[in-house]
Amino acid sequence: MSHLCFKIGVILIFNYSGVLVVRSLYPELIVLPNSKLFYLALIIFCFIKFNFKGYLSVKFFQILIAVFLAYSVIGCTSIPTNARTNVKEFSEPPIGEETAVFIGDNMLYQGKISTANYLHVQKMIDGVAYDIHEGFYKAHGDKDGKFFYSITGSPGAVIQNPFADPAVTLSVNSDKEVCVSTPFVTEAACYEGGTPEEVTRSINSSQDFQQTLIYSGNTGKIINISYREFTGGMARDAFSNNVEYDMSKSNIIRYKGAEIEVLDYDNRSIKFRVIKQFKPTMEYSY
Structure with a gap:
């Protein structure tokens, strides 16, 4: 057992890819973990349990651990974070377009289109160390033309x-x-079968700050309009207001910069x- 501990420890300290070597030497360890910390703990355990009789002196063991720690720091993965998301705001309905809404519906809406680079994993990957679920994974950044992506998708996740x-x-x-990078090793584990595709994707969503007018019906020539503001989906009650417009005087609604031409109305729409x-x-x- 001490002989096995020593072999595993030495291989893993000087060459992290030694996981594969250890697995080939000892097939019974097919589920051997990929964590450096696990192997460091294993070395310490073996040293304490068996004192490495006939293998290492205490001084050489200390040197071995120092080399391991230096290698872990130097080998840390550097993840680029220079990816950009382009955002284009829009308002609906478009200016000049004839539109109809019912009582209680929003008459105006503010949205945005966010465009960024994504990795589309089209089939789930069931790996030994990592499961990669199908979905779209947004880019963190690129280095020398190679993109690196988040491990949390929409949908999708790395388990x-x-x-x-x-x-x-x-x-x-x-x-x-599809490759998984760890804090220590770039592309530590790579898997086939995910049918990956690197794409540019645009997503429509509402803006965090919303302003809208709501049609509340009419009394004769008087129409009732409610103004509402929302932040993060929550109404800002202090900025809500109800106003009336006399259509016999003008068919133009003006409120907080917005202008609307009323074409027709009744108590339904x-x-x-x-x-x-x-x-x-x-x-x-950004």
Whole structure:
């Protein structure tokens, strides 16, 4: 047993890929963990239990541990974080488009289109150390033209073996395998069969800050409009208001910069055309 401990420890200290060597020497250890910390603990245990009789002196053991720690620090994976997400805001309905809504419906809406690079894993990968579920994984950044992606997808996630090193990023190698990088090793484990595809993807979503007008019906020529503001989906009650407009005087609704031409209305719905939105749309990246 002490002989086995020593062989495993020495191989793993000087060459992390020695996991494969150990597994080939000792097939019974096919579930051998991939974690460096596990092997460091194993070395310490073996030294205390068997005192490495006939193998190492205490001084050489200390040197061995120092080399292991230096290797762990130097070998840390550097993950680029220079990926950019381009955002284009929009407002609906478009200016000049004839639109109809029912009582209680929002008349105006602010959204955004976010465009970024993603890794699309089209089939689930059932790996020894990591399971990679199908989904879209957003890019962290790229280095020399190679992209590295988040381990949390939409949907999708990387689930690791309890004994494996933590997964920090995904990538695709030249063989079109999906690779998992750890804090210590870039592309520590690579798997085929995921049918990976690196794509540019655009996602529509609502803006965090929403302004809207709500049609609340009419009394004769008087129409009732409610103004509401929302932040993160929560209404800002202090900024809510109900206003009335006399259509016999003008069929234009103006409120906080927005302008709407009323085309028709009754106690069920309103038909209108947007002349001006609450605020101009913007484009930016982060």
